[in-house]
Amino acid sequence: xxxxxxxxxxxxxxxxxxxxxxxxxxxxxxxxxxxxxxxxxxxxxxxxxxxxxxxxxxxxxxxxxxxxxxxxxxxxxxxxxxxxxxxxxxxxxxxxxxxxxxxxxxxxxxxxxxxxxxxxxxxxxxxxxxxxxxxxxxxxx
Amino acid sequence: xxxxxxxxxxxxxxxxxxxxxxxxxxxxxxxxxxxxxxxxxxxxxxxxxxxxxxxxxxxxxxxxxxxxxxxxxxxxxxxxxxxxxxxxxxxxxxxxxxxxxxxxxxxxxxxxxxxxxxxxxxxxxxxxxxxxxxxxxxxxxx
Numbered sequence: 001x002x003x004x005x006x007x008x009x010x011x012x013x014x015x016x017x018x019x020x021x022x023x024x025x026x027x028x029x030x031x032x033x034x035x036x037x038x039x040x041x042x043x044x045x046x047x048x049x050x051x052x053x054x055x056x057x058x059x060x061x062x063x064x065x066x067x068x069x070x071x072x073x074x075x076x077x078x079x080x081x082x083x084x085x086x087x088x089x090x091x092x093x094x095x096x097x098x099x100x101x102x103x104x105x106x107x108x109x110x111x112x113x114x115x116x117x118x119x120x121x122x123x124x125x126x127x128x129x130x131x132x133x134x135x136x137x138x139x140x141x
Numbered sequence: 142x143x144x145x146x147x148x149x150x151x152x153x154x155x156x157x158x159x160x161x162x163x164x165x166x167x168x169x170x171x172x173x174x175x176x177x178x179x180x181x182x183x184x185x186x187x188x189x190x191x192x193x194x195x196x197x198x199x200x201x202x203x204x205x206x207x208x209x210x211x212x213x214x215x216x217x218x219x220x221x222x223x224x225x226x227x228x229x230x231x232x233x234x235x236x237x238x239x240x241x242x243x244x245x246x247x248x249x250x251x252x253x254x255x256x257x258x259x260x261x262x263x264x265x266x267x268x269x270x271x272x273x274x275x276x277x278x279x280x281x282x283x
Contacts, residue, residue, distance in 0.1 A: 027191040028198065031184050045170055048187045052166040058278035059167055059271040 018133050019043040019061070023053045023068035023081065033067065036122040037129060050076035054084065063092055065133055067125065070098035093132045095125075156254055160195060162186040162207035162220075167271040168239065172206075175246055175264050180255030189215035196224070202231055206245060209237045239265045 020042045024030035027048075034044045045061065047053040049072050057063065066085060070078035082094040097116040116128065159181045163169035166187075173183045184202065186192050188211045196202060205224060209217035221233040234249075236242035247261030 027184075027186055027194050028200075031195075034185075046173075046185045047166060048191075055166050055275055056170070059275040060278070061170075061271070 017041060017043050018064040018129075019045065020129060021045045021047060021053055021056060021061075021063045021066045021068075023047045023050060023066060023072070023078065025049055025069065025072045029069075032122060033125055036126055037067075040126045040129070042129065049074045050078065050081035050084075053081055057085070057089060063089070065093050065095065065129060067095045067129065068097070070096055095128060095132065156180050156182050157203040158182045158184065158201050159204045159206055159249070160184045160186055160192060160202045162188070162192055162205065162211065162217075163242075164188060164208065164210070164212050167275065168242070168268045171264055171268045171271070172242060172246055175258065175261070176206075176249060176253070178255065178258035179246075179250035179253035181249070181253055188213050189217075189220045192220060192224070196228055196231075202228075204232045204234065204249070206234045206236065206242070206249070208242070209235050239268060 020037050022030055022034050022037065022044055024033065024046075025048055030046055030048070034046050037044050045056055045063070047056060050068070051074055053066065053068065054076070066081075068078040068081055072078055076084070078096055078098075082096055085092055085094055095116055097118055097120065116125070159176055161169060161173045161176065161183055163172065164187050169185055169187070173185050177183050184195055184200065186195065190213065192205060192207070205221075207217045207220060211217055211220065215223075217235045221235055224231055224233050234245050236245055243261040243264040246264055247257070250257045250261065
């Protein structure tokens, strides 16, 4: 089933709320990003690391987009998480952020519009999420 | 007569802020969402370090709802003692089981600004459903 989703900023009533999974080990950063996205009308799931993000997917939660830090403690970093999502949930776009602004080491599945160097403004994050969720091929289209 | 709901900042009190501290992502997600639907603002943490970090930047927190077993060197009891000493205005609620956290969440919801979205027992049911789905999720190939 396909349907068209509208964003409130376009003046139309939203057909559904998107679910964004925010993956970030810094509790203050994670909380700020999550609140900014909730204020923008999204449902947000917060994960403190890649392992938690994988658990969310395995529990069958519907995720429309993932926003993840690249550098995170644990066996899996953000890039490995992005690869896992690309392999197992290919329709879910991933926004990857990094304090190292270089794209060196990025894989070809990380699209140029999906990489987000730090520091960033919260409004930039919200705008990029809207951009990616509006793309054809995003979950639900 | 229908009355338009007031916008935030139009004289309505700001919702209380609850810091939910739970190392299990599935439990934390369900509890946090339930309390948000009850009208609270929620900050989510996974361990005692998260709590001390949030409180250390003077983020407004009214209630800390924490699991007793937090992992790491500081358990819920030690965390509660420290909060009561250093931040006496903050209410601390410790929970030792899913049933207990559902009870406490239900009580908080009764006092919250919004209608209870569903029975707190459904919090436990939902968490258990998610845990079961995760347990039975097929292993990824390769």
